[in-house]
Amino acid sequence: MRYLRMENWIHNLDSFYITKDDQKIMFRDDFITSEERVTGLGKGIYTTYKYFDTYIWEEDSTNHYYFEWIPKVDENIKEVHFPDSFVCEDKDGYSTIPYMQGLLIPNRYDYDYSHIAFDGQFTSCAAYMPWLSQTNNGLGYVAINETPWDSKYTIDHDDKGTRLQFVWLTSLGKMRYKRVVRYSFESNMDYNRAAKIYREYVKETGLFKSLKEKEVTLPKISDLQQCAVVHTGIKAHTEKDSRFYTGQKDVIHSFDSVKEMVQSLHKLGSNKLYLHLDGWADPGYDNCHPDYLPACIEAGGWSGLKDLQKSLSSQNDLFGLHDQYRDYYYTAKTHNENEAIQLEDGSVFEHANWAGGRQNYLCASLAPKYVKRNYTEILKHINLDCVYLDVFSCNEMDECFNLEHLMTRKECMEYRRACFQYMISKGIIPSSEECSDWAMRELVFSHYGPYEFMMKDENEKRMGIPVPLFNLVYHDCFILPWPMEKRQEDYMLYALLNGGIPYVVRNAPYDNVDGNFGSDGLSIEDRITRANNVLDFYQRIKNEEMVEHKIINDHIQQCKYSNNVTIEINTKENTYRIV
Template identity: 20%
Template sequence: MSTNKKPIVWVAAGALAAFGLYQFAYGATVEPQATLGQSKIVLNKKEGAFPYRANNYTMPEQAAAAVVSRTIPADYKKIGESNGLELYMAGKTLAIMVKNKATGYVWASMPSDADLANANLNEEWQTAIKSPLLLEYYTADEMLSSASYMSLGGKVDKVEPIEQGIRIDITLAAIKAGLSLEVKLDGDSLVVSIPQKSMWEKGAEKLASIQPYPFMGAVHKADIPGYMFIPDRSGALIRFSKSHIQFDEPYVAKIYGTDYSSDSLDSATGRSSVPVFGVVHGTKQNGVLGIIEDGRYNAKIVAYPSGLSTDFYWVSPKFEIRYGYFQPTSKTMGGYNTFQKDPIKTDRQVRYEFLGGQDADYIGMAKSYRTYLQNKGELTKEKKEKSNADIPLQLRLLGGETEASTFGAQVVPMTTFAQSKKIVDELMKDGIKNMKTVLDGWNKGGWNGKRPAEFPVESKLGGASGLKDLQKYLAGKGIPLYLTNNYTIAFDNSNLLNFRSDAVRALNNEINEFPYFGWGSDSFFDDIMARDINPGKAMKLAKDDTESMKKLGVDGIALDWTGTVLVSDYNKKHPYTREQSAEAYRKLAEGFKGSLKELAIYQANDYMWKYADTLFGIDNGSSQYMYETDTVPFMQTVLHGYIDYFANPSNSSSNPREDTLRMIDYGQYPSYLLTYEPYWKLRDTPSVDLLTTQYTDLEQPLSEMYKAMNQALRQVQDATIESREVPDYGLSAVKYSNGIEIVVNYTSNDYSYNGVSVKAKSFVIIGGE
């Protein structure tokens, strides 16, 4: 570990910056008024709506005429019918149409002839858009090439009826490969699947990826009003527009994030915690939600705005079949590009849910996905009633941190267990009684001294006896205590692993190793190396820790990274596919859930939700890529009323007041990362970037923020989000299942909503107490 030190001048400057930030954020009175939960904050009255037209907000919907449905041509034959849908297919092109019987609207997998005639398409894209499949394959000389069903000389070998649909055996003559495409109705859903056992290859070329019916719901320019939904962080929209800047690249999100064992680091522009996407043709008129089922662990969501390659807006799943990689042959990085010889063995399937009327928007999509998860047993509602209690606060306490010195690494105690009691006492005196207390750096070596955190408990914080005493103290006040750990990465100083056998290996057989604090950063701890842990080993480590936690009487664990980062392991002795890794983490979580009272997970992917009591660090924004027009609370709509979810710590925010309003808008609970000792003591630690953590500096803004949020959200804790309207730029109105409506005004101007005055930078509660 490096022993270099940051200049103390930098820390002093940081202190002044933090002071200025909190003067700006909390200089005005933030105590909620007794009437309608209105804050007293009022800023620039001449600000106008311009700042709220940015893509980190949601735009108001513009009035639009009813979207005219396409007619079903005579060459399309009906191949399935359910209570709500009719399914048709064109024999020549294999294109499909789906009629929503409730609305009469017809969805198509291929644009109309008129749109194709008006589109500025080269020959390659003319062929691609008319194809039921887009593909990538590796050539005989191991180069990656793009193609389509038609460009590869696709032909139908066999057509076989199946229940409510059809199975088509396809040959791709140009590359001597083939597969079966199944299209059917399952209840009131359309299901498109490619069974793994149907895929075959007889030539030198090998399939790399496949996109079935990628142009389902595609829109030419802005000929139809509406948008595409993409699951970027909390959720984002790409609205159909005739005029926009020229985009350089599409949205490409690996579902569940980058697989560092097989993905190139520049292969994706985003990540998604849920395997969904959607299209709206006329808000509150027609919508479709795509849910990637089989094959989702090795799939991406790809969305193209108009003007990028074609004049169409389109969004599609992209299923990986095999990965390419660089195989080094020397220590000087000589080597060659190659690809997996064997395909990833999984079926590939996408389900489409069709929405109409009031449910035809991003909220309706979220509700549809919520129902889908409920039906699969992956999302269950808590039995306890909470709406009469105060909302919870995540009280995240940094215990010990590692410090570099000339005598080696040592622990800097930032919050001892005795000091933790004092912080809790002070917050309870301020009226905050519902807390989830999370201890970071409780272990020997401190927060960044060891990963995973290792027992015994750090003696400088009070040791095991001090932790037991804190646990009993908090239990007496009804406050759960969580210890933070992660079982996904290990630092090179860990005593728990044999890295030759326990570290994850990439496709090229090299160990997944990286500088934990970044490549080429100015961090003085960039010599701390991390390695991914084999999921099987992770389960064993977690099981051992469970027994130690039970002995200490700890209520729960807060899993960091383990519910978020998902990698394959290509170690030949104990390989794990990405799907098997996810299942291992589910079993790990299930073990904690069965042994401890509470399980919290940071930024959890949806396959972990079944086991989580609490979700920490949930994003309440999008990545704000240039092609994104809106940020929306899709994730929060799915979760609200089922699992408590918290934002990132407010004292890490550049605009806490804005984020407080956004948390109220998104139904999200607050979080603070605190220390007892002053934050300047972190100047020689990896946590030097934490500028404001001392609880005495933050007690007042924390208390004021909590009171406002508690007033806003206390009555809707058990309720689900049922609708969200944006009456004007910088405004939102969220309706809950218990009839309560919360209206948030982000702007610096007062606003009248249905006769109710909403003060600037404030909120009102309509209904309830």
């Protein structure tokens, strides 16, 4: 077939599956027969194996290739590695991965990719978008995962090149349904072209929804686009069984103190602000979810929170609450293990990673009802512009084996989307932790959508070269707040390059987690000036497509937008210019 005739590329015949007793079996060892098929859509090769079939065919109308894995019986299969991988051994080749904001991996780049976030699961921050790409001197492909719910990818990287492979996981213990990857092979492929092919794909499938379209039902989006972000909290409490417990006492800031802080920011030069408020309820940040109410009594209770909200509204600022419907704490008044995620062996997973201590995961099938229960009460007391539902758009999808609320990963995705849709129905702008595109029809913004290097100490080795893959696809669909720390590199430059909105205050709840590595020493006046500069530029390109990203050299990058505005940053000199 034509896709095999790519010079300097190796097509590995390396597809295999893993049995539930961990045996690795190559496809070729189970081969029975193959035949050529011609249909009204195209032609290809249908191959029959012992427990499954494959169909690899070219679509006549588009020249796309579809690689289909078709289960016949669930004969003890745990995971399937298919299609065969491609490798370009040329030193100029590279792989493109939508890992967080985006990652380019040169063929000779030295890094261990055996331990990536969420084991490489699609629909998590390991892949904001379900596609992979490789290219060498323009010759390459983009592979779009059309069935991403129960799948992940692997990166096998050595001094010869990089092998990317899709891995298909069971759904509730069985393979169940057909898995499909669409490959587009082109002679002018690079990471920009790969992103634009995927942009065309999400427009065709209906996942693409611009900010202008979202604004029809959520008119305050245009207000949010004028805001710098203030992230701060009210109450911090750490349970003794939490990994973060070191004997610390509770810390409580009154609602009035936050009101005064926001007012002082305006006096110092901030214009419109969006307040993202952590720890606003009585249990404190990351505690007792989903039984989180009432508003923190010691901070002023419902009346204090209402006064804060009214003050923000009077200043034309926006207000949103941080909330959580996955972490399910044993300290919650109505906690019941029967409502938690149940694993295949009947056990209930638990850990004590966060401030609230011992917890399970709430089955997402119940999350929309808990959201409705809580916000029926919350909206009796305050008005909200935005709500942040933590982890939904960052962490992998869950599956639950409890027969009372059996749930596949795909169903988990729909339940999470239902939580966002509930907010939209109330005129509230929904956000979540990161910007996985399965939620692109509902989500308007997120906590961030960073490059991977921003989440670790700046002296740690980077996974590759950062490239703005997400924004090349979705800049005109999504509002991304960006960290603004000034360290060896000035992160403000990336906020400008990516056309995002800035954080002006970022009081994160945990140290050395999620990119929070302490103060960079800038004064609040400097932070306000820098945030205003980023906001001024954002107004010029806020509803525009990011057309192209260019790497000029190791330190200089450019982004061009659809209104012909181009911005250039220099990370060595920590400067920028609008070209």
